[in-house]
Amino acid sequence: MTVLDIAAWAFLPARKRHDQRRQPGSAGERILQDRYGTAQRAKQFYKDQVTGHLTPVMQQFIQRMDMAFIATSDGSGECDCSFRAGPAGFIKVLDEHTIAYPDYRGNGVMASLGNMLQNPHIGIFFADFTSDLIGLHVNGDARIVTPAHMREFDLDIPESAHPGRRPVQWVLVHVTEAYIHCSKHIPKMVPQSRVRHWGTDSPRHKGGDYFGAAASKVAVAPAVAPAVAPAVAPSDPLPTRAPLSPA
Numbered sequence: 001m002t003v004l005d006i007a008a009w010a011f012l013p014a015r016k017r018h019d020q021r022r023q024p025g026s027a028g029e030r031i032l033q034d035r036y037g038t039a040q041r042a043k044q045f046y047k048d049q050v051t052g053h054l055t056p057v058m059q060q061f062i063q064r065m066d067m068a069f070i071a072t073s074d075g076s077g078e079c080d081c082s083f084r085a086g087p088a089g090f091i092k093v094l095d096e097h098t099i100a101y102p103d104y105r106g107n108g109v110m111a112s113l114g115n116m117l118q119n120p121h122i123g124i125f126f127a128d129f130t131s132d133l134i135g136l137h138v139n140g141d142a143r144i145v146t147p148a149h150m151r152e153f154d155l156d157i158p159e160s161a162h163p164g165r166r167p168v169q170w171v172l173v174h175v176t177e178a179y180i181h182c183s184k185h186i187p188k189m190v191p192q193s194r195v196r197h198w199g200t201d202s203p204r205h206k207g208g209d210y211f212g213a214a215a216s217k218v219a220v221a222p223a224v225a226p227a228v229a230p231a232v233a234p235s236d237p238l239p240t241r242a243p244l245s246p247a
Contacts, residue, residue, distance in 0.1 A: 024050055050179040053096040054138070058178055061136055062099060062126060063089050069125040072111075072142070075118035080111045092155055097175050099124075099138070100150065102167030113169065116142045122173060125181070129189040135181025141174045 023030070024046040033039040054062070067085040074080075084091075084101060091101040103113060116122070122142040127135040150157065150170045159166070209215055 045179075050177060052176060052178075054093065054099070054175055054178055055096075058136060058138075059093045059096065061128070061134075062091055062093055062138075065091060065126045065128070067126075068101070069127075070112055071123035071125070072115035073119055073121065074115045077119075080115055082112045092157070094153060094155075098172065099175060100145075100153075100170050100172045103144075103169045103171055104166070105168055113144055113171070116144055116171070122171075124173070127181070127186055129186060130191055133183040133186045133188055135183070135186060137177075137179050137181055138173070138175055139177040141176065143172045143174075145170050145172050 025042070029042070030039070033042045051058075066088045067083065068091060070082045070084055072080050072082075084103075086102065086104075091099055093099050120141040120143065122140055124138040124140075125135060126138070147167050147170060150167075150172075
């Protein structure tokens with residue numbers, strides 16, 4: 001079974017957004033383009049920059065990325081945006097219509113994967129912050145597959161000895177739309193080496209309560225009435241506190 005055969009089978013039930021009869025963009029986009037007089041400019045962008053597949057340059061760009069931003073929504077349209085990172089090339093390009101990325105051990109919430117079970121639509125944003133200062137949008141349909149399924153593609157996927165760097169699942173994405181994000185506002189960053197604590201549960205290495213969410217919940221928790229201690233007669237000796245044991 002070839003890569004194309006497997007990909008076609010995996011996405012058989014998925015939508016086909018790029019039907020030739022379908023106009024580019026959404027109905028909402030076209031309403032606002034007409035309202036603000038940008039329809040002609042948008043039409044030119046669709047014509048020149050939006051494709052229904054990954055060009056060779058796009059494929060090379062994705063394969064050198066070490067991070068991506070993932071957008072999903074559930075069956076009712078509630079959205080979530082998440083961050084994924086790994087060594088350069090952790091996102092695999094299978095062909096011009098298919099990419100895949102590993103999902104490593106995280107906080108156990110599985111917000112993105114949970115959304116995919118209800119709604120396969122996915123948006124992925126890649127940005128080169130260090131050299132070319134350019135971005136790439138990739139939209140498509142996502143499906144969760146097992147590491148065993150990914151091995152059927154006969155890709156060069158090294159097996160990590162570290163449990164935190166072993167994919168728990170993979171996300172297979174059928175690309176339906178890809179287009180450039182202009183460079184004018186992408187900041188330039190200087191990469192620095194750092195130790196990554198893959199798969200850790202350490203609050204310190206995960207950021208702890210950086211944004212004060214846990215502390216705010218404690219602050220607004222309803223006060224619990226203190227237990228009423230029995231009255232102590234003046235003639236009775238005062239109770240003493242037991243000494244603390246050393247930690």
